[in-house]
Every structure is written in structure tokens, then in C-alpha cells.
Amino acid sequence: MSLRVGLIGFGRTGSIVASEIIKEPAMSLSWVCRKNISSDFQYASHALGKDSNFAPFVSAENICEHFLKQNPVDVIIDFSNHHSVKLYEQFSKFNIAIVSAISNYSNEELQIINNESHNCPILHSPNITLGINWLMLASKLLRKIIPHADIEIVEEHFRDKKDASGTALRIAEQLQLNPKKHVNSIRVGGIVGKHEIIFGLPYQTIRLTHESINRAAFGTGAIFAAKWLIGKTPGLYSMEEVLQKKFIAQIENM
Amino acid sequence: MSLRVGLIGFGRTGSIVASEIIKEPAMSLSWVCRKNISSDFQYASHALGKDSNFAPFVSAENICEHFLKQNPVDVIIDFSNHHSVKLYEQFSKFNIAIVSAISNYSNEELQIINNESHNCPILHSPNITLGINWLMLASKLLRKIIPHADIEIVEEHFRDKKDASGTALRIAEQLQLNPKKHVNSIRVGGIVGKHEIIFGLPYQTIRLTHESINRAAFGTGAIFAAKWLIGKTPGLYSMEEVLQKKFIAQIENM
């Protein structure tokens, strides 16, 4: 039976993620919660260029116990914004797995997530692509192997992106580097997103590079996370942890 | 007490490795076995620009039980060529650890190494740099995580290097790729050595790149290997294994 998904958020990234979900054979998109419900489209399926009627839009106010009984889902995928965390209480009552890709929670909001994770499995990762999480884990391992190497992070994005990328800051944190000194941000043209971690030794240089081609990578990551999360015991998880467990399982078999 | 090293080979790479060994505080270079003993230099120390007399040159014919009793070492580092394998019997009698960085052993020679490794620990790795071995291991792990990714290997070297690099072929083998189809060799100018493994997914690309700055990287790798090998039980080891064990130890602590 296919996994029933409730998607929160239908902005620039959310709608691309929706496209990926409806392409995935093992999943079905049950409904999409979005901020502004227009009269133009009642169904996400239409907004995504499909003829048939499925994945109706619903507003946050209408998400309640009754709605969830009538429109049951196995997993929530959240690409909206930090406000949606207030809906999580509803989901946890039904023990629905939650994948959150939101990056800027306040401390109070993180506390809510923590609390609800006692009742349902929640996976929270600000950057949910497989590639970036692999990059992070592989870099941490490399740093342990060659602790004396110098490390710099270079990230490149489109000209209008403000501030250093959240992903680069997270990598710096994981590698215990001062982001003000070791994160180098390049802003030019329309670069979708590139992260490079450079390890310098006296006689050799190692580079780990991740390049985003388009935002659909978030969809692939979220689908991977959702499949992994289904059936897990309540608790708070992250993509890094998921990959770390896979690393351990694989490395012992090599 | 510092580790006493016997070095075999004093060619282009061997002499750079010797320089690294004499810079290493925890090691001392006891002697150097080389093919042509000239009358110009009796000591490797002089050939390396040092004033004091140490690390005398010795020819392969003179390496025997008597010599090794008079000139005891804890570890042999071999950067000569496949012929030197015939000396290993002498070393194994004294349970001396052996680090071999030779790439082109015949099957008979590999058999000798295998036999002698019952008496002493032998670490054999054709490419002994930390960076390349990390690259290999990290790629294998990444392939397990994203088995559906397309993989290509690009290696760049100086114009006169013939054939695909042995390291690239080894990476292909480890990743179960047909080297004829997936190893791309670039030969231009004076590039010391660059290996890049490209993992392509529909929406993202990951690149792992290793660039050699100069051959002293082999010295660093051999020193690392020698320190690790000392005190190990007899057996056949490789740099990949050493790193794999380090990976496992680290990943479980993260």
C-alpha cells in the first residue's frame, strides 16, 4: 500500500516537492496545506498541471481532529515556515510521522517539536538533501582522520541570497570552525547552490563539493526521510543521524 | 624511544620519503638500501643536504641476517620496486614490520608477501597517501548510500604519464565500475596528480577531489602507516583497512 502524505507549504520549494511526491510510485499525496487558498485551484493536482482531481488544498485553520480522521495520512512533510509547528500537536495525537525541513525555528518552537516527539517520530533537518548530509558526515569523519588539516568552507549562491547559507553555517558548526573566519560566501548571477569543503595538508588537498541543480533535490530528500521514518518509535531524528546509521551498517560490511 | 626505520629505494620518490622520515621526531632513519651505491655519497644524510653522518647506504646484496643484527630496525619502508620482495624473508625472521608502497607485484611476488605476513605484520598499499585512501573509502560509502547515482572518475596527470593512473583503476575496481568506460584520463603539462570522483543524481552532483601538491605526500602516508603497523600481530594489512577501522571507531563516537 502506498504511503499517504500530507504536505504543508506550497511556495517555491513546496510545489516542487509536491511534484516529486506525485511522481513517486510508493507514495500518494493526500492533501496540501497552504497559506492562501485561491478560488482558481481547489486541487494541488491542477496547479501541478494534472487533469485529475486529487490532493485538495486545505488551510491551516481547517486542520483539526475531524479533518485528520476524514483525511488520514501516514506522514506529514513540512516545507512551509516555522509557524506551522503549532499544527504538530494535532498530528502527534494520531501518531503521524513528521518530516520538517524548516530552518529558522525559535527556541520555543524547538521545544514544541521536542515535546511532540514523545508521541510521534519527528525528523527535523534544515537541509534535507541526501547530498548535503552526506557531505557533512564525510567531512566530520575526514576531520577525525586528519585533525591537523586546515579547513575552509566555500559556498556559492545567486546574487540576491543574503547572509551566509544556513547549510554552510551548520557545516562549520559540525566541524567546530568559527563561521566568521572559515565560511567564504560567493554571490554571483544565478548559481543555484554550491558548497565546497577544502581540507588542506602540506602536500595534498582534498575537496568535497556539492552542487544543487534544482530544488527538486529537497523533494528527493524528503521522500527518502519519510520512507525511513515510517514505523520508527516516537523520538527526534535528523537526516545526519539517518545517514550515520547507514554509514555504520555499510562500513561493517565492506 | 624513536622508531628505527630501514628504507628501501632512493629514487625520485624514495629520496623525498627519506626527507620526510628524517624530519619526523618520532622516527630515525637507520639505513637506506639503494640500487647503485656511488662513491660520492656514503650516507643518505649527505645526499639530503645534512652535514652529519647517518643513514648509511647499503646494497641489496649486503642485507642479511648479520647486517640486520648489527643494524636493527623496527620497520622497513619500501619505495623501491617489485624485486625487493625477495628481501622480505630476511625481515620477517626478525619480525620487522614492513610497509610496502610497490604497485606492480606479479602473482608470485604477492604470494611471497602473503607467506611472509605469517611471521611479521606487512602493510601493502600501492597508493599510500592518506588522502587517496580516504577518497576511496568515502566513495565506497557514498555509493552504498546512493546506489542509483551515476559515477565517473576523472584523473589528471602530467603529459608523459602513460596509461590510466593505477589509483584511478583501483578506485574503479572498488566502486565496481568498468575502468574502460568510467575512468577518464587527462594528460596535460605538469599536473602532479588529481583524482576526481563525480556522483551524479538528477538534481544534485557530488564531487570528491584529491590533488597532490608533491610526492612528499607519500612520505607522510608511509610514516602514518609505519606508526600504525608497529606492535600489530603478523598479517597482511592495507591503508584502506587502517582507515576503515579509524572510520568505525570515529563514527560510533560521533
Added chain:
Amino acid sequence: MSLRVGLIGFGRTGSIVASEIIKEPAMSLSWVCRKNISSDFQYASHALGKDSNFAPFVSAENICEHFLKQNPVDVIIDFSNHHSVKLYEQFSKFNIAIVSAISNYSNEELQIINNESHNCPILHSPNITLGINWLMLASKLLRKIIPHADIEIVEEHFRDKKDASGTALRIAEQLQLNPKKHVNSIRVGGIVGKHEIIFGLPYQTIRLTHESINRAAFGTGAIFAAKWLIGKTPGLYSMEEVLQKKFIAQIENM
């Protein structure tokens, strides 16, 4: 007054080019010639998500003297396929400038283009992006400056792209390199398009790299070409020539 454009071709690339043209203040899209006129859309404007009615679709059979009198344009931009060359006779009668981005003309078709260019200015370039043409010209210049350098071309594209890229082959030809030996094609995942030309000298390496982010780059290039072509005397032009003239004009002022 804005430049009136007739666009031929409305496939994957053509429709993105159309989007770029309607965003360009100095241009207006008069009509679009496409293969299959469906009853769903009468106007390209609708297919591009605009409410107003402009840029009607027309089929190739209906392009005739009468149509062009009723629907006059200043420039034709052709992103369809080699068959459309048979329409050029109609355009040249009216001295309409033609920008052709078609890559696979037969010799007969090239002859037609040649003939018609006696009556109207035609710019023909298989790869019409500014970046690629700059790359080509800069490489040719670099080769003249350092003729002894080794040169290799590396091109990366999505896994399903067959054969070496036409652009890479053209670069090889311009640099007088045997494409079978010096064009290296990497096919992985979803890479949009990357071309790198590596110049190797004994002590230094120079790389010129062009990365496509998306196909709209063709639109920018075609718009640049169309503006340049307007008012030129009849004749056959190419993007390389346009850039070469700009190079000369600029270099003498530096």
C-alpha cells in the same frame, strides 16, 4: 520602437526562449511558428502563463507572403529544427534579419542559408550563448599565445545525452584538436551542461569553464544576436564573429 520578433520553434528550448523575449523591454513577440497547433492554446502568451492575447501560434504551411505582410516582423529567431530552413526564402524577400540556432543542417540546407544571406543578414550559431562563444574565442587566443601548451576539453552533461556535445566538437575544431582524442565526455545525473578547456604548461595550468544553469541562456544569447543583427547588410554572420569584433573594439581601448 521595439523590435518585432517572429519565433520559430516552441519545444523545450523554444518556449524558454519565448519567455525571455517577452521579458525583454526592447522587443515584442509578434507570432510563434510551431509544429503542432493544438486547439488548447491559440496564443503563445497563454502557454507562457500570461492573461492577455498576443503572439498567436501559426503553422509553417501558413507562413507566406500574405501572412508576412499582415504580420510583419523585424527579425526571425529560429529554435526549431533544420527543416525550417525552407521558410527562409520567404523571410529574405522582405529583408528580415534571421537568427538561426539550429545545429544539424545538411550541406544542402547550409547552401540555402548561404544563398538567402545575399538578400538578408543571417546569423547562424549552433550554440548561441554568449558564454560559450566567449569561451571559444578566448581559448583560440590563448592557444596563439601559448602554442606549446597541451589542451584537453572536458564536457559534462546529463546521463541521457548521447554522443559528444556539439559545442565541445566545435571547440575542438576551432583549436585544431582531434576530437576523438581530446574531447572527454562525462555523463552523470542531471548536469545541465559544463564545458571546460584545460591548458597545461609544465609549471602552470589554466582552465576556462562554462557552466549552464538553465536553457534560458539560449534566449539571452538570441536576443543579443538579434539586436546586433538588425540593420546589418545582407550576409552570413556568427556569434563568434560578433564577439571577435567586440574583442577588437574593446582591446584597442584598453
Added chain:
Amino acid sequence: MSLRVGLIGFGRTGSIVASEIIKEPAMSLSWVCRKNISSDFQYASHALGKDSNFAPFVSAENICEHFLKQNPVDVIIDFSNHHSVKLYEQFSKFNIAIVSAISNYSNEELQIINNESHNCPILHSPNITLGINWLMLASKLLRKIIPHADIEIVEEHFRDKKDASGTALRIAEQLQLNPKKHVNSIRVGGIVGKHEIIFGLPYQTIRLTHESINRAAFGTGAIFAAKWLIGKTPGLYSMEEVLQKKFIAQIENM
């Protein structure tokens, strides 16, 4: 007849440049002016590992009219430091061509160079490699072609290199970029030297990259400059100008 060279400076870079000069068939190294004349070596030839006696060392104090008459040269190559500019008066009296690769002249010293260039041809370029100067010129041209592109400069060097590279600052100046905002300096391990100029457009990115393999590149550049300078009328020249003239000559023949 081969070109007679007087070399000033025999430090880390100077001695490598000397090696390149003695390898060059069309040149002969007449003498080398160095700061500290030791009793160990009377001849640069010995310090460079040659058996024969040539290229005697001379101290700056001994460079006078008499010395230059006895030891005539066609061209001076200066890799010492800004102090040596005080010797230029001697050279200009004999109309000897001067190639200066010094980077940190004071305004007074630049004035001296200017004055002496009325009597002899002087080529002054802080970074004298062909590659870097080509990079600079090609970037300036590209900026003229696509003036709306965003530009960033990334330079990578060994960990101990202080401050932004002089070359990167010069590139920024030539491209009219604020170096504080647009030069990004990466310091890790033992990277010899890498400069990358990134041009970002909405739909495409162009990168020009120069990688130094070792310092002998300065020798190649100085030799190229010296050959070009011989026979020129007195005046002040730069590598950029030399390349610019070559560009113009080539582009008109393409």
C-alpha cells in the same frame, strides 16, 4: 648568438629562475647578484648542481661601470627586492634591457624606474607568469562583453601566506572591483597558488582559473619577457601590454 643575462636575486624564487635560464638554449647566465656571498659557492652553477664554473656570484656593491664593461649582459632579470632599483642607473647607462618582477616598490622607487626607462627598455610586472597575465587580460575583455555580470575573485594559497595575494588585488583593480568586497582568500595546507575569477550571469557561470604548479613558472615568464624586450626602444613596459599586443595581432588574423 645567445642572450646574456645578469640575474639579481638568488632566494627561493631567484634560484629557481636561474635554473630555468640555464636550461634555455637561447640564453646564457653571465652572473648572479646576491645579497650574501658565502665562501661555499663562488658560482651559481655549483649552487644549481652543475659541475662547470659559470655564472659567478657578485654582490650589489661591486656592480659598477667597470664591472659591467668586463661582464657585459644584454638583459637584467630582477627577482631580488625593491632595494635593487638603485642599481638600475648603472644598467641604463649601457642601455641594458631590464625585466623587474618586484612587487612592492615605493613611489620614489617607481619614480626611479620611470626615469631610467628614458634610457633603456624596462618591463615591470609584479606577477610575471604568462598564465596570470593572460587571465587578467581575458577577464578584462570578458567584463567589457558582459558588463552586467557579477564578478568574484577567489585565491587559494598555503596557510602561512599573509594578506590577500598581490595578484588578486591587481586583478580586482583591473576589473574595477573593491578588493575588500570581491577578493576571497582561502588559506589551507600547502597550496602553491590558485586564482579563480567567477563571472555570474542569471543562466550561466564562467570561470577562469590559473593554478601554479611551482615557482619555475616565474622563470618561464621572465624568459619570455626578456626575449620580447630585447631590441625595444627605451620605455616602460608590462607583461599585460605584451600580451595585449599579441592579442591584437592574433585576433586580427583569426
